[in-house]
Amino acid sequence: MSRKIRIAVLGAGSWGTTVASLASRNTQTTIWARKADTADEINREHRNSAYLKGLPLCSRLLATSSLHEAVHDCDVLVVGVPSHSFRDTLRAVAPLLRPWVPVISLAKGLEQGSHMRMTEVINQELPGHPAGLLAGPNIAREVLQGMAAAAVLAMADEQVARALQPLFSSAVFRVYTNSDVIGCELGGPLKNVIAISAGMAEGLSVGENTRAMVITRGLAEITRLGVALGGEAETFSGLTGLGDLLTTCMSPLSRNRQVGEQFAKGRTTAEIVASMNMVAEGIKTSSVVMELAAQYGVVMPIAAEVAAVVKGEHGAVQAFRGLRRLAAGAENSAG
Structure with a gap:
């Protein structure tokens, strides 16, 4: 191609904005924001104060509140909207998008009702477009500040993944490729549920031993369900599995831990959601995870306690009392 590849990023939240800023250093990038004020601020001041207060964005990043303007001539589409609005966004994009344009998901959630991963939604709503995801242990503010980090670009077609890999890479942001789309995509939504339990452990001051137990046994639950759904076991010990789990459970900046x-x-789900500026995917994902666990016969005691707290069936203290009542078997067994 004689011109640079054009990237469109949909969603001006913290991670969508960060990825757009990274990509704009490598190629022409336009971010779509629902609010015109946000797009104007990015264009004029190179900032997104609603989500990334105090952090400058790449001055070459362009922003628009027009979906048509962002998408109609793009060569790569990156979708950074939350899972609950993912399908509707793709439906709005479908008549605007040129054929074969690769579509990369940034969302770490599962669709309620259908239990679909976001790449499955892409394949359903935008057939013929190569689908993939960009995920990993990434706190948006740290990446934007230039701290070293890594992510995985997962696509079934390794050739397409390698072609897109340089578009999101920098000297301090390493992008790996992986063809295990299922495993890479499940790590994010599943770890969000475990991160809520790690946050409860932190808030209850139950100690580092207990938090380590929650994270480690949580990884075992994630791996069991991920493999049952078709992912490769080794993927869950990599960046999109263990790496993402550790970051989300340990960082005070993690929305799900918060x-x-x-x-x-002692706050309720409704109170927490009303107080948050950003979406914590683990809240909605917890019920989907338990439905999948029941469907595939996978035992997930930690996720079950989180789901019960989210539903308001009991509180955080009761959740940890429930976990203490579980009998311990062999470490590599369920439970």
Whole structure:
């Protein structure tokens, strides 16, 4: 191609904006924001104060509140909207998008009702477009500040993944490829549920031993369900599995961990959601995870306690009492 590849990023939340800023250093990139004020601020001041207050964006990043303007001539489409609005966004995009344009998901959620992963939604709503995801242990603010980090670009077609890999890479942001789309995509939504339990552990001051137990046994639950759904076991020990789980459970900036901390203070799901500026995917994902666990016969005691807290069936203290009642078997067995 004689011109640079054009990327469109849909969604001006913290991670969508960060990825757009990264990509704009490598090629022409336009981000779509629902609010015209957000698009104007990005264009004029190179900032997104609603989600990334105080952090400058690449001055070459363009923004628009027009979906048509963002999408109609793009060569790569990156979708960074939350899972609950993912399908509707794709339906709005479908008549605007040129054929064969690769579509990359940034969302770490599962669709309620259908239980679909976001690449499955892409394949259903935008057939003929190569689908993939960009995921990993990435706190948006740290990446934008230039701290070293890594992510995985997962696509079934390795050749397409390698072609797109340089578009999101930098000297301090390493992008790996992986053809296990199922495993890479499940790590994100599943770890969000475990991160809520880690937040509850932090908020209840139950100690580092207990938090380590929750994270480790949580990884075992994630792996069991991920493999049952078709993922490769080794993927869950990589960047999109263990790496993402550790970051989300340990960082005070993690939205899902913050949710768990609020549950530990006795707040309800409705109160927590009303107080948050950004979406914590683990809240909605917890019920989907338990439906999948039941469907595939996978035992997930930690996720079950989180789902019960989210539903308001009991509080964080009762959740940890419930976990203490479980009998311990062999480490590599369920439970």
